[in-house]
Amino acid sequence: xxxxxxxxxxxxDISMYGMFRDSYDRIRYHTxxxxxxxxxxxxRRRLRKIMDTHIERTVDPEEQASDAFKDDPRAAxxxxxxxxxxxxxxxxxxxxxx
Ligand SMILES: [Zn+2]
Numbered sequence: 001x002x003x004x005x006x007x008x009x010x011x012x013d014i015s016m017y018g019m020f021r022d023s024y025d026r027i028r029y030h031t032x033x034x035x036x037x038x039x040x041x042x043x044r045r046r047l048r049k050i051m052d053t054h055i056e057r058t059v060d061p062e063e064q065a066s067d068a069f070k071d072d073p074r075a076a077x078x079x080x081x082x083x084x085x086x087x088x089x090x091x092x093x094x095x096x097x098x
Contacts, residue, residue: 005032
């Protein structure tokens with residue numbers, strides 16, 4: 001059984017494709033042959049690395065500061081009124097008839 005690879009457009013034996021089961025438990029094959037898939041993954045990883053370094057270079061210094069997520073100083077002066085007490089309106093006493 002042969003299958004056409006989506007990447008290199010060559011008919012290759014089905015053993016050259018990775019096999020997996022979908023959510024319906026059916027046996028499916030990858031659309032790209034093993035060498036092409038590896039190539040794509042390596043390329044994706046390389047791009048990811050470039051993107052990560054780029055993101056690191058463009059970080060906001062204000063956000064990366066050690067005191068970036070400190071509480072607002074105004075919040076310290078705030079007064080919290082009262083305390084929430086939860087009182088059940090119905091207390092189960094264990095009997096069949098209350
Ligand atoms: Zn291929």
